[in-house]
Amino acid sequence: MAGGERARKVENATGELIGVTLGNDLFRVIPSELANLGLPELRAVFAARYAAGELMPYDSQGEQPTGRGAVIACVDTSHSMYEAGPGGVTREAWARACALALLDQARHAGRDFVGILFSAADQLQVFRFPAGRAAGIDRILDFAETFLGGGTSYQRPLSAAGELLEKEFDDASRTRGDIVLLTDDDCGVTEDWMRAWNDAKHRLGFRVFGVAVGVPRVAEADSVLESLCDNLRSIDNLTDVQAAADLFRVI
Known part of the structure; x- marks a missing residue:
């Protein structure tokens, strides 16, 4: 688990929105993607795209760095x-x-x-x-x-x-x-x-x-x-x- 989190870790915290990217962060998925959950025939498609990391969440950049000391x-x-x-x-x-x-x-x-x-x-x-x-x-x-x-x-x-x-x-x-x-x-x-x-x-x-x-x-x-x-x-x-x-x- 820790290795997986490290692989998807980013240095910047959530901040200014700069566009849309691909991923599976449900907290940042654009509204039109979430709307698919309201249609029973599209829920399986949503689940498959989530598993593959192919949903469209907002992309952002921030200024809060991770630690550098011990x-x-x-x-x-x-x-x-x-x-x-x-x-x-x-x-x-x-x-x-x-x-x-x-x-x-x-x-x-x-x-x-x-x-x-x-x-x-x-x-x-x-x-x-x-x-x-x-x-x-x-x-x-x-x-x-x-x-x-x-x-x-x-x-x-x-x-x-x-x-x-x-x-x-x-x-x-x-x-x-x-x-x-x-x-x-x-x-x-x-x-x-x-x-x-x-x-x-x-x-x-x-x-x-x-x-x-x-x-x-x-x-x-x-x-x-x-x-x-x-x-x-x-x-x-x-x-x-x-x-x-x-x-x-x-x-």
Whole structure:
């Protein structure tokens, strides 16, 4: 799925309309195409053209670029992540698979990748995969298989991610990194820490994507997870790989 999204990814966000193109983006299909759905005899034709990517959506151009700094996946490895969901897939397995797909995404984009495994405040392990070096299979397996257990703390892994992006900015003047927080929990942070976190986001221009794994719906608006993330989604069905497709279109 991630590879497919990368293949159809565009650098510009939706903006000024510049014409009509071919594709299967239903959100941008021109009205005359959608009108065919109202005619029973043309629905099969519409479905065939959709499958072939031959519908006519509006073409547009924008000015919002994707990230250029490091991609950092913060993966919750607390005990609750090992609870199995539909199809027998555990939250931890889904989160690791997503993190490995993000590693692949970063490699294709020529961006550094960092995997941060976390649980309780005193449990943290960092795996770095610089863009200019080969990602050794042993190191990848260590990242995929290391288990910490215990509770959940957001401050420690996110502070570590912020420090890495700060160093990247100091060393290479790179901003616009992306942090992806994969967790099934919601835990508190201090007000002082939150102020420092927001200051760092403003200074370095990084984005934070939250993925609530195995949670039926996105956390309430007053939750810590909601306030930490610029973009938050819930993954309820762990067998549906398309549930996180948009993540790979914007990172």
